[in-house]
Amino acid sequence: MATMSWFLVFFLSLFLIATAQPQQFNISLNSVLTPTSNPPSWRSPSGRYAFGFYPQGNGFAVGVWLAGPSNRTFVVWTANRDDPLVPADAQLLLSSNGRLLLQSRVQDTPISDVGVGASSASMLDSGNFVFYDPFSKIIWQTFDSPTDTLLVGQRLSTGGELFSSASETNHSTGRFRLKMQSDGNLVIYPINTWDMPELGIWNTATNTLGNDIHLSLNNDGLSLVNSLGSYVHNLTEGLTPPNKTTAVIIYRAVLDFGGIFRLYSHHFENNGSSSMTEEWPKTFVHCEVKGFCGLNSYCFQNDTGADCRCPRGFDFLDPVQKFQGCMKNFIEEGCAGKRENKTYYIDSMKNTVWEDDPYSILFGTNEQGCREACLQDCNCEAASFKDSVCRKQKLPLRYWRRSLDGSATSLIKFGNGTWASTEGFSKTSEKGLSPRIMIIIIALMGCSCVGIVVSGFLIHRHRIWRYRRIIETTEKGLTCEEFTPKPFTFGELEKATDGFKEELGKGAFGTVYKGALLDGVRMVAVKRLDGVKEEGEKEFQREISAIGRTHHRNLVRLLGFCAEGPHRLLVYEYMSNGSLADLLFRHETRPDWKNRMRIAVDIARGILYLHEDCETPIIHCDIKPQNILMDEFHRAKISDFGLAKLMKPDQTKTFTGIRGTRGYVAPEWHKNMPVTVKADVYSFGIVLLEIICCRRNVEIEAEEEEKILCYWVYDCFHAGELEKLVTFEDVDKKSLEEMVKVGLWCIQDKPSLRPSMKTVMMMFEGTANIPTPPLSSFLNSP
Ligand SMILES: *[C@@H]1O[C@H](CO)[C@@H](O)[C@H](O)[C@H]1NC(C)=O
Ligand SMILES: *[C@@H]1O[C@H](CO)[C@@H](O)[C@H](O)[C@H]1NC(C)=O
Ligand SMILES: *[C@@H]1O[C@H](CO)[C@@H](O)[C@H](O)[C@H]1NC(C)=O
Ligand SMILES: *[C@@H]1O[C@H](CO)[C@@H](O)[C@H](O)[C@H]1NC(C)=O
Ligand SMILES: *[C@@H]1O[C@H](CO)[C@@H](O)[C@H](O)[C@H]1NC(C)=O
Ligand SMILES: *[C@@H]1O[C@H](CO)[C@@H](O)[C@H](O)[C@H]1NC(C)=O
Ligand SMILES: *[C@@H]1O[C@H](CO)[C@@H](O)[C@H](O)[C@H]1NC(C)=O
Ligand SMILES: *[C@@H]1O[C@H](CO)[C@@H](O)[C@H](O)[C@H]1NC(C)=O
Ligand SMILES: *[C@@H]1O[C@H](CO)[C@@H](O)[C@H](O)[C@H]1NC(C)=O
Numbered sequence: 001m002a003t004m005s006w007f008l009v010f011f012l013s014l015f016l017i018a019t020a021q022p023q024q025f026n027i028s029l030n031s032v033l034t035p036t037s038n039p040p041s042w043r044s045p046s047g048r049y050a051f052g053f054y055p056q057g058n059g060f061a062v063g064v065w066l067a068g069p070s071n072r073t074f075v076v077w078t079a080n081r082d083d084p085l086v087p088a089d090a091q092l093l094l095s096s097n098g099r100l101l102l103q104s105r106v107q108d109t110p111i112s113d114v115g116v117g118a119s120s121a122s123m124l125d126s127g128n129f130v131f132y133d134p135f136s137k138i139i140w141q142t143f144d145s146p147t148d149t150l151l152v153g154q155r156l157s158t159g160g161e162l163f164s165s166a167s168e169t170n171h172s173t174g175r176f177r178l179k180m181q182s183d184g185n186l187v188i189y190p191i192n193t194w195d196m197p198e199l200g201i202w203n204t205a206t207n208t209l210g211n212d213i214h215l216s217l218n219n220d221g222l223s224l225v226n227s228l229g230s231y232v233h234n235l236t237e238g239l240t241p242p243n244k245t246t247a248v249i250i251y252r253a254v255l256d257f258g259g260i261f262r263l264y265s266h267h268f269e270n271n272g273s274s275s276m277t278e279e280w281p282k283t284f285v286h287c288e289v290k291g292f293c294g295l296n297s298y299c300f301q302n303d304t305g306a307d308c309r310c311p312r313g314f315d316f317l318d319p320v321q322k323f324q325g326c327m328k329n330f331i332e333e334g335c336a337g338k339r340e341n342k343t344y345y346i347d348s349m350k351n352t353v354w355e356d357d358p359y360s361i362l363f364g365t366n367e368q369g370c371r372e373a374c375l376q377d378c379n380c381e382a383a384s385f386k387d388s389v390c391r392k393q394k395l396p397l398r399y400w401r402r403s404l405d406g407s408a409t410s411l412i413k414f415g416n417g418t419w420a421s422t423e424g425f426s427k428t429s430e431k432g433l434s435p436r437i438m439i440i441i442i443a444l445m446g447c448s449c450v451g452i453v454v455s456g457f458l459i460h461r462h463r464i465w466r467y468r469r470i471i472e473t474t475e476k477g478l479t480c481e482e483f484t485p486k487p488f489t490f491g492e493l494e495k496a497t498d499g500f501k502e503e504l505g506k507g508a509f510g511t512v513y514k515g516a517l518l519d520g521v522r523m524v525a526v527k528r529l530d531g532v533k534e535e536g537e538k539e540f541q542r543e544i545s546a547i548g549r550t551h552h553r554n555l556v557r558l559l560g561f562c563a564e565g566p567h568r569l570l571v572y573e574y575m576s577n578g579s580l581a582d583l584l585f586r587h588e589t590r591p592d593w594k595n596r597m598r599i600a601v602d603i604a605r606g607i608l609y610l611h612e613d614c615e616t617p618i619i620h621c622d623i624k625p626q627n628i629l630m631d632e633f634h635r636a637k638i639s640d641f642g643l644a645k646l647m648k649p650d651q652t653k654t655f656t657g658i659r660g661t662r663g664y665v666a667p668e669w670h671k672n673m674p675v676t677v678k679a680d681v682y683s684f685g686i687v688l689l690e691i692i693c694c695r696r697n698v699e700i701e702a703e704e705e706e707k708i709l710c711y712w713v714y715d716c717f718h719a720g721e722l723e724k725l726v727t728f729e730d731v732d733k734k735s736l737e738e739m740v741k742v743g744l745w746c747i748q749d750k751p752s753l754r755p756s757m758k759t760v761m762m763m764f765e766g767t768a769n770i771p772t773p774p775l776s777s778f779l780n781s782p
Contacts, residue, residue, distance in 0.1 A: 026132075027121045033092040035060045044123045048250065048268070049076075051123045052092070059085030061171060062092060062102055062111060064129050064142055066250065068266060069274035076127055076149040076252060077142045078171040079111045094121055100131070127151040127250075147171070150253040155225075156180045156215040162255045163191070175291075175323065176201070176259035184209025184232075186224065188259055190291045192766030194597055194735050199765050201259055201290045206233050217253050222263055222280070236263055236280040245269045251279075258286035258306060287402035290355070294325025295396040295767065298352055298410070312347040313414020328395075330415030346371045349410040353384065355399035356758075358391030359612055365390050367409060374413055383411040394612065396758075398767060485548035486560035487541075490567045497526050505579070507626065509643050514574070517559075523574035524559060528567075529643075537563040544570070547642035550618065554606030556629055556639040575637065577630035580687075584625055584694050593731045595634070596691050600739065601764050602636035603628055607684055608757035610641055611677045618642050619675065623683035624664045625690060663697065667749050678751035681760070685746025689713050692739050693725045710747055713740060717773075738763070744773035 025045050033042065033052050041052030048067055053060040054075060063078035079102070090104040092111070098118035100111040118131035118139060128151070130141040143154045148165050150156060159182055164174040178188050179195060185207035187200040197203045204224065206213070212227040221236030242249055250266040263280040286292050286306035287299035293308035294317070300307045310316055310326035317324045348367075360380075362373055370390035374380040380392045386408040400410070494500065497515035504512040510529040517524055532540070544561045551557065560571035580599065583589050591599065603623075610618040620627075621644035628636050666682035668675055686697050689709050695702075697709045706712045716724050722736055742763050748754050753774070755763065762768035 025122060027094055027123075029094055029096050029098065029119065031094045035086075035088045035090065042121075042123045044125045044127070046125045046248075048248075049123055049125065049127045051129045053086075053090070056169065056171065057085055059087055060090065061085055063171070064123070064127060066127065066252065066266065068268065069276050074252065074266075075171055076147075076151060076254075077129070078147050080109060081147055081165075082172050083109065094118070098131075126153050128153070148174075148255045150215070150217045150222075152217055152219060152251050154217060158182050158212055158214055160214075162261075164255045164259060165257050167257050174257050176255060176257075178255045178261055180213070180215050181207070182211050183207045184211065184213040184224065186215055186235075188255070188261060190259075190766050192769075194738075194764065194766070195594070196598055196601065198598075198601070202261070204233060204235065209233065217251060217263075219249070219251065221251075222253055239263075239279050240265055240267075240277050243267060243269065245271065258292050259289040260284050260286065285402075290399045290401065291767070292323070293400060294323050295398060296326040296328075296400070297322070298349055298400045299402055301402060311349065311412040311414070312345075313412070325396075328414070344375055344413050344415055346375060347412050347414060349412070351403055351406050351408065352400060352410045353403040353408050354393070354397045354401070354410070356393065356397075356613070358384070358393050360392045362390040362392070364388055367411075371411055374411060381413050385409045385411060398762070484545055485558050485571070488560050488562045488569070488571060490562055490564045490569070493526055493562050493569050493571065496524065496571075500526075500528070505626070507640065509640060515571075517571075523576075525572045525574050527570045527572065529570065532568045540568060543642065546616070550610065550641070552606060552609040552613075553635065554602045554637050555609065555641060556637045572639065573631075575629035575639075576632045577634060579626050580628040580630065580636060580691075581625035583630060584690060585696055590694050590728075591634075593726075593729060593735075596694075597735060597739065599628075599636045600688055600691050601761075603638065603684065603687065604757060604760050604764060606636070606638040607680055608761055610638070611680065611757050617677055619644065619677055620680050620683075621675070622664075623680050623687060625687055628687070666751070668751055673751075676751060677756070678754045681746050681754045681757060682748075682751075684757070684760070685743050685754070686710065688739065688743040688746065692736070692743065694728070710744075714744060717741075717744065738770055741770045741773055745770070748773070 027042055031042075033040070035053040035055075041050035043050045049064060050067060051062075051064050053062055054065055054073065061078055061081070063075050063081075065073045065075045067073050086102065086104050090102060093101045093103055095101055100118070100121065102109045102111055117133055119134040121129065121131045123129050126143075128141050128143045130138045133139045143151070146154065146156065146160070146162055148162050148171075150162070156162065156178075158180055160180050162178040164176040164178075165171045166174040173191070175191050176188055177191050178186065180186055181195060185197060185203050185205070187195070187197050187203040189195070189200045193199045197207070206224060209224065209226070209232050213224050213232065216223055216225045221234060221239050223231045223235065224233040226232050239251075246267045247270045248268045250268070251263060252266065253261065253263045255261050260281070262278060265277050265279050266274065267277070268274045285301055287301040292306065293299045296314055297308045297310055297316075300309050308322045308325075313328060313330055314326040315329045316322055316326055348371075360377075362370065365373065365385075365388060367385050370383050370385040373390055374383040374392055377392060379394065381395045382393045382397055384391045384393065488496075493515065496517055497513040500511075500513045502514040504514050504525055506512070507527075509531075510527050513526045513528070515524045515526045516522065540563045541561075544558070544563075548558045556575065557573045558570060559573060562569040562571075577583070580603075583591060607620065607623065610620060618641055620638065620641045622640060623638070627638065627640045629639050631637055664683040664686045666675070666679040668679060686709075690697055693709060693713070695709065699707060699709070705715065713725060716722050717737075717740055722733070722740060723731075725740070726736065742755075742760060745753070745755050745763075746760065759768055763770045
């Protein structure tokens with residue numbers, strides 16, 4: 001009964017509006033619309049939705065909008081949203097051959113990809129603008145190509161995406177996307193990121209639902225629905241119940257310009273009043289969105305909205321597009337230059353956090369102590385203080401945002417304005433470098449600072465395995481987590497491995513055996529080191545405790561060690577799924593593209609941690625697929641880090657020695673140049689190309705031009721034939737090209753040209769643009 005009367009009321013109101021504004025509901029061929037015509041739009045029967053020109057900026061765009069409440073309009077669809085706006089004398093024509101054309105003085109642009117053949121069009125009350133063929137069949141509809149909005153009855157099918165608008169008033173494609181993944185997960189990503197939920201901003205954690213799931217909006221709210229039509233996951237519940245006087249409720253789900261997916265309800269009352277309510281998620285604000293603000297900028301929120309701001313000493317890369325981030329407006333000497341009594345200051349921002357791990361942590365200090373620690377440390381560019389812990393950081397700061405628990409304070413170092421640079425970055429900007437490229441330049445400068453610190457030191461000491469911990473003596477900074485590997489006796493390990501019975505592998509540093517601790521409960525890998533430096537047990541233990549303190553999910557954990565007489569052994573967690581080499585180079589075990597991308601990101605994360613997030617950068621020196629192990633969850637972990645320092649010089653030479661071909665070893669090893677973290681970046685680049693192509697860097701049996709992988713990849717890239725590299729499977733073209741570009745940057749001959757691992761991570765995450773790699777010098781070298 002109730003439903004019946006509802007229906008009547010609804011029908012009546014339709015009727016009232018319809019009679020009040022007589023108009024044609026079916027748009028016939030040769031109909032014309034202009035921004036100034038009367039009526040200026042084609043309306044739906046209820047009058048609530050309209051199709052036509054709407055004003056934006058200094059011109060007009062074509063789209064569908066919802067009118068109300070009040071005089072507000074809500075654009076729900078935009079045609080060719082990234083095309084330039086049109087002037088007031090443009091017109092829309094449903095041509096006699098059944099195409100909808102946007103005609104301006106310059107050219108005619110088709111609105112839909114419907115082609116020819118429509119016999120009429122109609123703006124429906126659902127908000128769907130449709131084209132009919134002569135048999136009244138719908139041949140094209142706006143519901144099939146959503147922009148940033150879903151309406152009731154519309155669905156986002158498997159693989160489909162919504163793209164946010166650039167701002168509340170500019171409906172061009174913006175910075176975020178919502179993807180209905182084929183694994184059943186619904187994820188919001190920054191626009192340039194690959195489809196890996198770890199890189200996303202928000203997800204429904206429904207990746208176990210399996211394929212053929214779509215997102216649907218109906219009057220019960222937003223749900224994930226399977227191919228049989230069953231609701232498998234509800235995003236919303238408890239929607240505002242209709243008011244007694246409510247005639248119509250219209251729901252609208254939109255991925256807003258700041259990366260939040262929201263559901264609104266519009267209540268239209270009988271007596272003409274109306275209201276809009278945010279139904280879901282209600283509590284989430286823009287400043288909590290990871291990536292709302294660009295590098296080095298922080299998010300400011302008040303009642304009217306969120307805004308990105310630069311800290312003191314920093315300027316916007318682009319004052320018009322504040323989301324792009326900020327850069328220093330002073331030149332910092334870092335640790336490279338002579339410190340010419342230049343003064344630094346610290347500015348603080350309460351209740352904010354950022355993404356990356358610190359390179360050094362000080363415990364048991366206060367905010368003042370944290371400020372001073374940063375001011376006195378030439379590496380420190382920012383610090384985060386919380387609960388008497390001070391975390392020192394290098395730029396750039398990523399995902400700097402408001403923190404929910406109010407105790408974190410961000411401290412930013414900046415220089416005295418009187419010597420602020422008028423050259424440098426601002427000048428390059430005048431030359432027309434895009435802000436994206438500048439971010440990379442800044443990032444590269446940041447990393448070359450690290451490089452200079454390390455290489456300066458190495459030049460001094462000539463060889464990497466000699467270098468001592470730089471900061472240790474100057475401060476009591478404790479890196480990462482306190483964790484001391486357990487000392488074992490040789491007898492214990494002999495027993496654990498059953499007399500070194502089962503050999504797992506042989507590497508540059510020694511032989512690895514399978515073992516079990518705790519009476520056979522915990523599986524471990526025991527490595528017997530060969531050719532360790534003949535230094536005291538103390539020295540060895542010191543290095544071991546440094547390695548033991550590094551703790552990251554993409555590094556193989558060192559559990560214990562043995563230094564007894566001549567014996568030097570290390571006990572690692574056991575990796576049940578072998579090495580990346582086993583996985584990659586065998587036909588049967590070859591992981592699919594998505595998993596390969598995940599593995600690449602895992603490895604990059606692990607190396608980044610070694611390079612930047614520990615007090616003293618650890619140069620691995622031997623990154624290769626054999627040293628990357630897979631745990632039970634198929635997560636990639638790096639092993640053997642920190643060992644290069646323990647080895648006798650001649651030993652190190654052996655394992656880095658060239659074996660007739662370019663291997664994983666960076667060219668600077670052979671040129672007697674200082675070796676920096678960039679040597680690992682080179683090795684990572686080679687490994688990345690191997691991951692992409694699932695083959696070894698050198699394959700003697702391959703065709704002549706394919707023998708050396710990096711040359712072949714470069715040739716294919718240059719010829720625009722990347723699909724040749726992965727003929728064995730169907731791979732997403734865009735991510736393939738991006739992976740290859742990152743790989744080619746990493747293997748540049750000149751260490752300074754290679755990106756830092758942080759930049760590599762930013763390229764993977766889409767925070768940094770990936771420029772086309774230069775025609776490499778490596779093509780000229782042997
Ligand atoms: C809208 O945003 C796009 C993308 O950010 C930009 O290129 C365009 O100039 C903007 N248009 C207006 C009218 O502001
Ligand atoms: C809506 O627009 C009309 C005509 O422009 C105006 O008369 C009316 O006051 C407006 N109503 C509101 C609530 O702004
Ligand atoms: C509009 O045209 C469609 C298809 O030709 C038809 O089904 C519908 O009834 C028409 N509507 C009106 C109001 O004439
Ligand atoms: C989701 O909501 C629908 C409609 O309200 C309900 O029938 C269904 O049981 C719900 N499903 C889940 C998984 O909660
Ligand atoms: C119903 O809507 C009217 C007008 O929007 C509002 O004044 C009234 O409080 C609402 N009643 C309920 C029960 O929400
Ligand atoms: C519509 O009715 C609601 C209560 O049901 C009232 O609060 C509101 O003022 C009315 N609006 C108009 C324009 O009469
Ligand atoms: C809120 O922030 C915006 C943008 O920064 C600013 O224009 C506005 O004046 C602020 N409003 C209040 C109440 O502070
Ligand atoms: C830097 O400061 C120190 C001590 O304050 C002073 O002795 C030295 O002359 C200064 N150097 C320069 C270049 O001003
Ligand atoms: C910057 O340094 C100059 C010269 O040393 C000094 O006069 C000035 O007060 C300083 N500026 C600030 C903001 O402290």
